[in-house]
Amino acid sequence: MAGAAEVSNLLLKEGARGRGSLVAGPVRVVWEAVMQAAVDVAVRAYEDLSPVQRERVLEESVNVPAQARSALVDVLRRARDFAGAARLLEAQGADADAAALHEQAGALMLAAEAWLRAGDLVRASAAFERAGALERALELYRALDARESMAQCLTRLQRPLEAAEVYHALGYAHAELEALRGVPPEHPRRREAVLRMCALLDEQGESWRALVLLADARQESSVAREDEVLKAEHLRLLRHLDLSGASQALASASAVASVEAPPPVAERASPAPDGYEYLKAIPIFAELALEDLKDLFRMAHQVVIPADTTVLEKGAQGTGLLVLLEGSVDVASGPGPDARLLNTLGPGTWLGEISLILDGPTSAHVRSCTSVRALRVTRSDFQHFLATHEAAALRIYRLFTHNLAERVRALSA
Secondary structure, three states: OOOHHHHHHHHHHHHHOOOOOOOOHHHHHHHHHHHOOOHHHHHHHHHOOOHHHHHHHHHHHHHOOHHHHHHHHHHHHHOOOHHHHHHHHHHOOOHHHHHHHHHHHOOHHHHHHHHHHOOOHHHHHHHHHHOOOHHHHHHHHHHHOOHHHHHHHHHHOOOHHHHHHHHHHHOOHHHHHHHHOOOOOOOOOHHHHHHHHHHHHHHOOOHHHHHHHHHHHHOOOHHHHHOHHHHHHHHHHHHHOOOHHHHHHHHHOOOHHHOOOOOOHHHOOOOOOOOHHHHHHOHHHOOOOHHHHHHHHHHOEEEEEOOOOEEEOOOOEOOEEEEEEEOOEEEEOOOOOOOOEEEEEOOOOEEOOHHHOOOOEOOOEEEEOOOEEEEEEEHHHHHHHHHHOHHHHHHHHHHHHHHHHHHHHHHHO
């Protein structure tokens, strides 16, 4: 590397020719420390500069040898000027390194463009989504065939029918239903959305909710009230629920008001849980806003685990969150016959929430006692959720830290 005096003289000459600002005072101190490899001194000197002086250092970096610029990048990183370091790296064509620094600086659009130039479409799409450039993100998700991310993006773009089609292809019934709820009454395909929601609810054993949904939909307009397809579905649901008198009344008159009111809630069959309320009850999600929680719910997958199956293996890497909807599992100290039974968990309980955030081995062995239906959020999906929901991530990390501190305090006591 050239000596400090040589570089200083070079910068002074370039400044005299009008190609740069004259290096003097505090700015020159930074350069001399950089050239002498006095990194700590250079960092402190750079931190003490004014914004105008820091900009001058960045401008003058084009006039120094490549080794000096690389040394300056290290100084800027240690001084936490991530934006400045990213600028220098971009000028050198190190787009991947620059993108990571842009993200640290909070410049998400710059980060997305840099990831794109670096050929990392996964990180570019997530950065575009975080920056609110949803159309750009959707374009990349399509190129990657990342269908879950496509569906989430379409939902945030208020294109619920397109999102529902993707969820339907993936087989995510609960996510499809949630997406279809976003179709407004005035939408030209509202009838299609209502019929599909009724079918999904009916399949899930929630025919009463389907009937109420359909009755409400038929009240939205005079056209909907007279729609023969909606009327036929209404009759089918009434007969399915054995409301023969109500179905005869509906068949003889077009007014929806003539249909017998449904029985009290307490008398209806309990619907199969879809997991939303259970997810909502998990402490680290306690501060999530409605839309963020709905996005997380749509990201979850329903899974069925046979009886007498290892659900989580002690010592293996955690795979994410599992929320039990039906069935029960035993939590033991290990896999062997001499292992101690720690707990038996049933519907509404959850496992593995720590593995969503901390990548480490599972601390217990979990095996299904019966057939189990559960809602799974994988670690990779959750990390994508955090990357694209900045406000939600802040709330989750705050609560996670608080809960972890409480556990440590309890153990210490």
